[in-house]
Amino acid sequence: MLTINQIRNNTTEVIKKLSVRNKNFQVHIQNALDEDDNRKRIQAELDETLEKSNRLAKEIGLLYKEGKQNEANSAKNEAVNLKDASKELTEKLNLSKENLQTILSEIPNIPHISVPEGKSEADNELIRSGGQIPKLKIKKAHWDLASEYDIIDFELGNKITGAGFPVYKSKGAKLQRALIAFFLEEAENAGYQEIMPPLMVNEASGFGTGQLPDKEGQMYHMTADNLYMIPTAEVPVTNILRDVILNEEDFPIMMTAYSACFRREAGSYGKDVRGLNRLHQFDKVEIVQISHPEKSYDTLNEMVNYVETLVQKLELPYRIIKLCGGDLGFTSALTYDFEVYSAGQDKWLEVSSVSNFESFQANRLKLRYKSKVDKQTVLAHTLNGSALALPRIVAALLENNYTENGIKIPEVLQKYTKFDIIN
RNA sequence: GGAGAGAUGGCAGAGUGGUCGAAUGCGGUGGUCUUGAAAACCAUUGUACCGCAAGGUACCGGGGGUUCGAAUCCCUCUCUCUCCGCCA
Numbered sequence: 001m002l003t004i005n006q007i008r009n010n011t012t013e014v015i016k017k018l019s020v021r022n023k024n025f026q027v028h029i030q031n032a033l034d035e036d037d038n039r040k041r042i043q044a045e046l047d048e049t050l051e052k053s054n055r056l057a058k059e060i061g062l063l064y065k066e067g068k069q070n071e072a073n074s075a076k077n078e079a080v081n082l083k084d085a086s087k088e089l090t091e092k093l094n095l096s097k098e099n100l101q102t103i104l105s106e107i108p109n110i111p112h113i114s115v116p117e118g119k120s121e122a123d124n125e126l127i128r129s130g131g132q133i134p135k136l137k138i139k140k141a142h143w144d145l146a147s148e149y150d151i152i153d154f155e156l157g158n159k160i161t162g163a164g165f166p167v168y169k170s171k172g173a174k175l176q177r178a179l180i181a182f183f184l185e186e187a188e189n190a191g192y193q194e195i196m197p198p199l200m201v202n203e204a205s206g207f208g209t210g211q212l213p214d215k216e217g218q219m220y221h222m223t224a225d226n227l228y229m230i231p232t233a234e235v236p237v238t239n240i241l242r243d244v245i246l247n248e249e250d251f252p253i254m255m256t257a258y259s260a261c262f263r264r265e266a267g268s269y270g271k272d273v274r275g276l277n278r279l280h281q282f283d284k285v286e287i288v289q290i291s292h293p294e295k296s297y298d299t300l301n302e303m304v305n306y307v308e309t310l311v312q313k314l315e316l317p318y319r320i321i322k323l324c325g326g327d328l329g330f331t332s333a334l335t336y337d338f339e340v341y342s343a344g345q346d347k348w349l350e351v352s353s354v355s356n357f358e359s360f361q362a363n364r365l366k367l368r369y370k371s372k373v374d375k376q377t378v379l380a381h382t383l384n385g386s387a388l389a390l391p392r393i394v395a396a397l398l399e400n401n402y403t404e405n406g407i408k409i410p411e412v413l414q415k416y417t418k419f420d421i422i423n
Numbered sequence: 424g425g426a427g428a429g430a431u432g433g434c435a436g437a438g439u440g441g442u443c444g445a446a447u448g449c450g451g452u453g454g455u456c457u458u459g460a461a462a463a464c465c466a467u468u469g470u471a472c473c474g475c476a477a478g479g480u481a482c483c484g485g486g487g488g489u490u491c492g493a494a495u496c497c498c499u500c501u502c503u504c505u506c507c508g509c510c511a
Contacts, residue, residue, distance in 0.1 A: 061492070
């Protein structure tokens with residue numbers, strides 16, 4: 001969420017930058033400013049009323065002490081009037097605050113200056129690519145390979161739970177475990193603190209990272225206890241810093257977490273959801289950084305470079321894409337997507353999304369730091385990225401490394417899998 | 424699940440209706456002293472909103488109520504702790 005001051009101080013610039021999202025926010029912005037003026041007016045009036053009321057209450061106390069009952073009683077009548085007035089004003093104020101909150105929550109993050117204009121995926125900007133696209137004699141989709149080698153059982157998942165909950169077996173299960181261990185160790189070597197977070201979160205956490213209230217339908221909700229299954233480790237991990245005021249020397253905060261992720265994916269269907277391409281439960285290692293506002297774009301680049309080393313080590317053909325305004329997520333200021341090429345399906349699959357949210361999340365989280373220069377509390381910047389999401393990596397590994405003798409395991413993983421081929 | 428206790432500033436911990444934004448201790452910051460450090464001493468030390476400022480307002484787990492006035496009384500929710508039961 002943007003702060004009203006961000007909007008007030010740079011109104012025309014904010015409107016201009018938001019237009020990169022291929023949508024006009026002029027009306028939203030004006031509504032926010034009007035409502036804030038209204039809020040201030042009510043606030044001032046209320047404060048004045050309360051001040052009178054407080055002063056009168058003290059006077060009444062004194063009058064009683066002095067034994068001046070009559071004067072005290074007449075003062076009481078006045079106090080009651082003030083109380084009614086303040087009650088009414090408080091209601092108005094709350095209403096105004098709610099309205100402002102609603103308006104602000106509908107305004108997306110301001111795209112970074114480098115975000116290209118564009119309507120959709122098609123306008124995204126290719127930053128760079130790497131790796132070799134394999135020339136296969138026989139192309140097989142991973143869901144066929146999975147059943148051929150009996151390593152991932154989609155049917156069994158259907159039986160036990162439902163679609164989108166595959167069962168990993170034997171070398172398939174070991175491959176999952178190996179990838180998780182590989183990603184976590186790489187992250188640790190890069191300086192990230194390992195976190196094992198809760199897999200369910202409360203409402204306040206869901207709000208803090210922006211899943212609630214808008215994207216409620218994306219999460220599994222345990223109504224009996226009012227808890228939500230996490231859609232990504234970003235939620236519990238970033239919320240570690242909710243309501244925290246950091247010192248400048250605490251930067252950068254670097255955390256990594258493996259977690260299972262749960263997504264309802266309501267409305268998804270068709271061949272995009274085939275096999276491992278889109279699941280309700282999947283595994284992911286996430287990296288999160290909390291950064292000083294002046295350094296956050298350096299941090300973003302560093303994170304992109306880090307994720308790049310992972311796909312390189314896994315010997316996967318990849319490309320890095322900068323999302324255009326129309327494709328950029330609501331909360332992000334700048335996002336780089338990583339896609340790997342999956343030869344069996346002949347498709348690019350998104351395996352990571354690395355974003356700088358600037359202060360957009362921090363505002364909701366109330367994540368701030370004490371500035372050394374002016375002693376002010378300032379919103380920190382939050383960033384995160386997948387490093388990496390497993391299913392599509394597995395899909396690409398299976399499809400790209402398939403040979404007549406079996407599926408070869410990349411060198412870096414063999415130390416974790418303890419086997420070099422699935423056959 | 425049953426019974427009881429509790430939630431106060433960075434931490435510990437007082438405060439049971441009026442001058443309490445809140446004693447005291449610790450911690451933090453600045454200073455005095457010192458060659459330096461420690462100790463000691465002095466001062467300072469929350470967040471947010473309105474205001475050019477002076478100043479004002481709100482916040483003692485959340486929400487609601489009683490009262491002229493609530494950290495303090497009442498209701499309610501959440502969480503924590505202790506004991507019992509169950510249990511990986």
